[in-house]
Amino acid sequence: MKLQAADKGKTSANKRGLAIEEAYLKIKNMIYLNRLAPGQKIVYGDLGQRLNISITPVIQALNRLEASGFVTYVPNKGYFVGEITEEEALELYAAREALELYLIPNIIKNIDNRTIEQIRASFKKHSDQAQNQPSRKIILVDAQFHLKLAEFGGNEVIERLLREVFEKLYLKYRPEYLEAPRVKEVAAEHRAILDALRWRDAQKAAVAIRTHIWQSKERVTKQLRLRQEGGLL
Numbered sequence: 001m002k003l004q005a006a007d008k009g010k011t012s013a014n015k016r017g018l019a020i021e022e023a024y025l026k027i028k029n030m031i032y033l034n035r036l037a038p039g040q041k042i043v044y045g046d047l048g049q050r051l052n053i054s055i056t057p058v059i060q061a062l063n064r065l066e067a068s069g070f071v072t073y074v075p076n077k078g079y080f081v082g083e084i085t086e087e088e089a090l091e092l093y094a095a096r097e098a099l100e101l102y103l104i105p106n107i108i109k110n111i112d113n114r115t116i117e118q119i120r121a122s123f124k125k126h127s128d129q130a131q132n133q134p135s136r137k138i139i140l141v142d143a144q145f146h147l148k149l150a151e152f153g154g155n156e157v158i159e160r161l162l163r164e165v166f167e168k169l170y171l172k173y174r175p176e177y178l179e180a181p182r183v184k185e186v187a188a189e190h191r192a193i194l195d196a197l198r199w200r201d202a203q204k205a206a207v208a209i210r211t212h213i214w215q216s217k218e219r220v221t222k223q224l225r226l227r228q229e230g231g232l233l
Contacts, residue, residue, distance in 0.1 A: 016057065023053045023061035031070060031081055031171050032140075038083040038174050042071065070171055084172035086224040092165050093217040097210065099162045100146060103153030104205050108197060110152040116198050119148055123190060138183050139170035142216075145190055149197075173220065182219055189215065 027047070030036045048058045062079050065071040070082050084092075123145050143166035150159045189212035196205035 019053060019057035020060045020064070023051060023057045024064050026051050026053070027058075027061055027065060028070065028171070036081045038081050038172055040081045041077075042079040042081065044079065069168060082172045083174070084168070084220075084224065086221050086228065088172075089169070089217070089220050089224060092169055093213055093220075096162065096165045096169075097213045099158050099165070100150070100209050100213070101206055103150055103155065103158060104202050104209070106154045107149055107152045108200050108202055108205065110154060111149070111197060113198055115152075116194050119145070120191070120194050124187070138186065139173060142186055142190075143167075143170055149193075169220075185215060186212075 027036070031038075036042065042062065044055060044058050044062060048055045051058065062071055062073075066073050066079070071079050072082055073079050123141065147159070147163060147166065150162050153159060189208065192208040193205060193212065196208050
């Protein structure tokens with residue numbers, strides 16, 4: 001009987017864990033789709049109904065999202081979708097630059113020209129689609145491009161850290177800050193990175209990546225600074 005009781009306890013705990021994980025992933029997906037916008041107050045009772053999940057797993061999922069930096073909790077006010085600050089953006093871009101530059105020698109060693117051209121063709125299609133309607137999608141396309149290259153870096157820890165950096169950038173950045181001209185610039189900067197990798201030129205690859213990250217950082221921090229000066233943050 002004791003063993004049966006223990007098994008039931010484990011089963012119950014597993015179900016709770018699965019419910020929390022389900023809530024966590026669904027809320028995160030809502031933030032990605034902008035159904036929960038940066039800065040928006042989260043009414044967890046309403047959220048539970050929308051997700052068809054009870055309130056307890058939703059609250060625990062929000063606690064987990066807060067620990068990950070995707071939502072914030074304000075005492076006596078509740079939970080809000082996280083909104084990136086200029087300081088956080090600068091730190092994330094600095095981390096991204098350090099991680100991507102570190103991977104360049106291994107990427108050059110491990111990637112072949114055929115793969116480079118496949119990446120070029122694949123991301124040209126995605127960039128063309130995003131250019132027609134600038135949205136958070138272009139941030140995701142940019143993230144996927146760099147994470148695809150990181151797969152050839154031979155370091156799973158750095159790849160995971162880079163994925164976390166990109167997640168915070170594209171989940172906490174407002175889509176309305178995006179501009180059509182930037183989409184074209186991103187595509188051109190991606191081509192420059194791929195060209196340098198094809199030439200097996202680590203120095204040019206580093207310059208291309210630094211330039212690309214710097215341009216993105218300048219655009220993002222400028223928008224955040226203007227918003228902050230306007231008293232909207």
